Amino acid sequence: NSKVIQTPRYLVKGQGQKAKMRCIPEKGHPVVFWYQQNKNNEFKFLINFQNQEVLQQIDMTEKRFSAECPSNSPCSLEIQSSEAGDSALYLCASSPKEVFFGKGTRLTVV
């Protein structure tokens, strides 16, 4: 039911390495979200965009995390220097009003 495409599905990085994941939102959806879901199933909002502009982001995102949604290119979320605590499922979603999620990128930081 969702047409949001996330790549890669799985990502393994060493501590201190960069981790980059991509998301192609559903066509015509102006809003894109990134969430982090931890091993306790808790969703943490990271950032959202309307078209290419950031709407909201949490403090954590401003430090080691960077994200962008350029026009005519996939959206991306990058962790500059991965830490063990970043291991999680990263979910991208897009929305006109109803929110649709991709299948996620499962990041493991070893």
Next chain:
Amino acid sequence: GDQVEQSPSALSLHEGTSSALRCNFTTTTRSVQWFRQNSRGSLINLFYLASGTKENGRLKSAFDSKELYSTLHIRDAQLEDSGTYFCAAETGGYKVVFGSGTRLLVSP
């Protein structure tokens, strides 16, 4: 901050029985969505409600924006209903807050 209180956290049902999940909201909520997450992490959209009730097969959901709660009823539970169910509230300005999830196990 905005919170969504989801209950129960875990639920075990035998096939053919029925039950309900509930989410209480602590702030004005414009719409609510319900999702089921499978074991691989994929989130399946079940319902999107701005008000009232919706029904889809054995599932039915209601959203009361005045009393600030939503429910998801599962009737005649089947094995394939097993998974983790989440509600998510849109509280305005594209802010979507998730509940803590209900882990449902349906057994024969």
